[in-house]
Amino acid sequence: MWKWLHPYANPEVSYHFAGKILPWLSALAALFLSIGLIWALAFAPADYQQGDSFRIFYIHVPAASLSMGIYLGMAIAAFTSLVWQFKLADASAAAMAPVGATFTAIALITGAAWGKPMWGTWWIWDARLTSELILLFLYLGVIALHNAFEDKNLAGKAAGILTLVGVINLPIIKYSVEWWNTLHQGSTVSKLGKPSMSVDMLWPFVFCFLGFIFLVSVFICIRFRSEILARNSIRPWVRTLVSEHIAQEKTNAV
């Protein structure tokens, strides 16, 4: 496996590789999302209890699970970078953080919007929403710490340590919040109370979920490329790239 990975340890190769897969990922994201969302919003049956407001589930649930997933991915990247001094892993962790934070925010907003018709209030201290909120704080902490350092290399290391501390704490926080929630509210309104989804709801959900995964990969890919450029700005290949780009813009302008 190391042999296979060798070339991708080079920032230049990774940059171009990410550039090559970007259009494919974008196409897949567009395809899955358009099929999934149209199916989910227009054709899938409405919930027998919640009516059409249930449809926000098709965005809320993928966003919520991706927000956790991206944090986990960030932690794996941080671990790789700290243990094996693998500089590109730093760049990928830095690329993931704002995307993850955005999806956490989407999960929170859609959660609140769903809560309004269901509970009659925008916010309820539901266990899942509360842990999403704390996850958002963890993301913002990582991003703020990353921005506080001038040196990108140090920023990556510091943010990596914080990410790892966060990922150890995350299950503890999640557990404690759930425990706190059951303690204070007795029985909570469960959003996904039904044990199984009907098939006509499941398929559009699968499409939406895959679509969001591809969308996240597209964002991370774009950010990963710009992180590589920022970290290697003194490298000649970056400079030639930039000068080529400027030259092309000039000819376009003429």
Place this chain on the structure above:
Amino acid sequence: MILRYRIIRSKSKNDLHQNKANRVRLDFVRYFQYVKECIFPLSANLAASETDSLAAENQPALLSATNLTCIREERLLFDQLTLEINAGDIVQIEGPNGSGKTSLLRILAGLSQPYNGDVFYKNQLITQSREEFHQNLLYLGHLAGVKDEMTAQENLNFNLTLHGLSIHSSELEETLTLANLTGFEDSLASHLSAGQHRRIALARLYKSTADIWILDEPFTAIDKQGVNSLEQLFKAHIKQGGCVILTTHQDLLTFSPSQVKKITLDYIGE
């Protein structure tokens, strides 16, 4: 005693782009090395011991570094710097302000990690033989490491004990006398001047058993007489088989120019 180094240094990003682009280029060999380091950090050890065998006859170099590259705030301070410091060397690092002297010293001491390259203590990576290396290293940076809330004697005692030297209080006073701090043993450091702060930190040199002394501007705020006695101390130290690496803006007066090895960090193309 071989001192090999090649330095590429640039004032700004633009200079670098125009003049030095090809010299910084990742050629195949360096690329391969980079990949290897990324994936097998341990194997760097082997590669370096090969290069070391060129220089070392019987004794390994006290401190050596291979292919050091340092980048600070997107500026390349030095690139591909390789050096070897043996027992009995006194090395002065020269260069204008902001040329990376302090960065180099901190990398050699293991406080900062270089962007690329390795530092070895007796052919062992300093990151792997941390305790042994630190046992034999005395680093004094810009900051004295002296606590305002403690007396001169308490400061010295703590610093020595922390570095594994146990010492009696009578000896502490003796050492402080050598450092010209007689009468200030029991004054809080906050009541002392900048030069005296520096002296408290430097007093450690008189008792040090470390081979490698890395001193960043040791003469700052020290009077002429103090500088002289420090230079005598350096002489005794290198005679005993130690080495001194220092930065200073003034020349070492009691050393003959041939005695002092110099590493110059400078802009290229100027």
Place this chain on the structure above:
Amino acid sequence: MSVANLSYRAVFALVLKRDLTIAMRHKDDIINPLLFFVIVVTLFPLGIGPEAQTLSRIAPGIIWVAALLSTLLSLDRLFKSDHVDGSLEQMLLSPQPVFILVLAKIVAHWLITGLPLILIAPLLAVLLHLNEQSYGALILTLLLGTPVLSLLGAIGVALTVGIKKGGVLLSLLVLPLYIPVLIFATSAIDTAALGLPYSGQLAIIAALFFGSLTLAPFAVGAALKVSTN
């Protein structure tokens, strides 16, 4: 004079003694966070109203949140001055294990800030009409919980010590990590008020304590290496 390998205990004692000496000569560092703790707690009855029933209902939360904030305020002291005067560098360059050095500093910090907090907490509990059955739980949770605050907080300080305006950032990093302690501690006190056993919550806080005791010093050591870079 002799070169001796210090035992871990000797290193620990050396650093602990040094930090306590410095703190004793700089008493504001002990008193100020304590005053802050007292003032924050006093603000709540003024903001909420003096009804004894409301106050005793929210007393555990108030005391614990105030304890979190005052610990946060005092954390800055843990590595900042050592970083500014260069002694942190010297400690990292010493042949002693970083784990022990860091642990000694954290223990000293807890003795200086955590312990006084515990001593004064019952007094504030009186002001807030805390249920009489809860006093034991309050002391026990503080005894087990404040070391966790010092240990987790040390990670945050170690990460931000090199940053010029790290104070606000520190709270952003550290406070989310304090949530589990807050939840279980206040719940233990509430449970005690009902006269029920609260050993479950205490056991969880103890687990958090031992977990952070073993893991936090490593994270702090790694973070300090980044910060002194």
